[in-house]
Amino acid sequence: MGDPEGSATFSLDELAVIIEDLMRVADDLLAGGDEVNALLVDQVANTLLHRAFGSGQ
Amino acid sequence: MYVMLTYMSEPKPQPSDFGDARRRLVEAEAEYQRARSEDYVTRLIRDSAIVDAHRAGLSSREISQLVGDIGQPNVVRARRRAITRREVIPAGLLSPADALRASGLSVARFISLVRGHQLQPVELAGGVRAFRPEDIEHLRASA
Numbered sequence: 001m002g003d004p005e006g007s008a009t010f011s012l013d014e015l016a017v018i019i020e021d022l023m024r025v026a027d028d029l030l031a032g033g034d035e036v037n038a039l040l041v042d043q044v045a046n047t048l049l050h051r052a053f054g055s056g057q
Numbered sequence: 058m059y060v061m062l063t064y065m066s067e068p069k070p071q072p073s074d075f076g077d078a079r080r081r082l083v084e085a086e087a088e089y090q091r092a093r094s095e096d097y098v099t100r101l102i103r104d105s106a107i108v109d110a111h112r113a114g115l116s117s118r119e120i121s122q123l124v125g126d127i128g129q130p131n132v133v134r135a136r137r138r139a140i141t142r143r144e145v146i147p148a149g150l151l152s153p154a155d156a157l158r159a160s161g162l163s164v165a166r167f168i169s170l171v172r173g174h175q176l177q178p179v180e181l182a183g184g185v186r187a188f189r190p191e192d193i194e195h196l197r198a199s200a
Contacts, residue, residue, distance in 0.1 A: 005065045015060050016164040023154060023164075036107065036117040036124075042154045043108055049153035050186060051060045052168045053178070 012052060019048050078113030079123070082106040086124050097150040097187050150179055150187035159193045161200065170196070 010018070022045040029038035085106035089099050103124070110120055151159060157167045170176040176196060178186035 007061050007063050009059045009061045011059050012168060013165065016168060019157075020164045023158070026154070034117065036111070036120045039104060039107060040111055042152070043104060045154045046152050048060075048062075049157065049168070050184075051062065053153075053171045053186065 015048060015052050019045050019052070022048070075113050075115070078106075078110045079115060079119075082110040082115070082120070082123055097152070098181065100149075101152075101181075101185060149190075151190055151193060152187060153178075156188035156193050159190070160196050162196070 022041055026038045026041040026045065029035070029041065085103045089103040107120055107124060110123075111117070115123075157164065160167055162170070167176070171178060176188070176192060178188055181187060
């Protein structure tokens with residue numbers, strides 16, 4: 001990524017893998033008692049899930 | 058089907074400074090504690106204040122001190138990987154991540170069900186989507 005600002009495009013499959021990884025990290029943080037960072041990671045996962053759901057509801 | 062994400066070299070400047078972020082977090086936490094119903098929207102506001110406080114530079118330790126029971130429902134759900142009536146937030150809803158955890162489904166399958174309208178989220182103000190616990194429970198039962 002040469003351009004410091006812009007857009008990146010992911011397939012739904014790629015996005016699902018990213019979300020899965022994030023939620024695993026959140027679960028590990030929770031298990032270790034770091035609930036603040038777990039919640040922050042969960043917020044990112046929620047945002048990505050919103051994107052993945054699409055707007056055509 | 059693809060999803061486009063925007064990235065930037067630095068976070069956009071926040072309209073408030075460090076002190077404002079702490080004050081808003083304290084206010085949001087107070088409102089959350091007053092409600093005590095753990096309503097989803099109240100929790101969203103509190104969670105948003107936590108994210109803002111983190112961006113403003115408050116440490117995780119200080120946020121934990123300001124916010125009493127952060128993530129307790131999440132902890133229970135994440136550890137048990139199950140959903141029962143007793144665990145359901147009173148009159149509450151589940152965030153997408155919590156709903157996904159409770160469903161026991163893969164991420165791809167969960168997204169597919171929502172996109173295919175087989176699982177209908179609740180539309181809240183500001184474009185926020187949440188899920189009814191009973192829908193997730195039904196999903197688990199039929200899986």
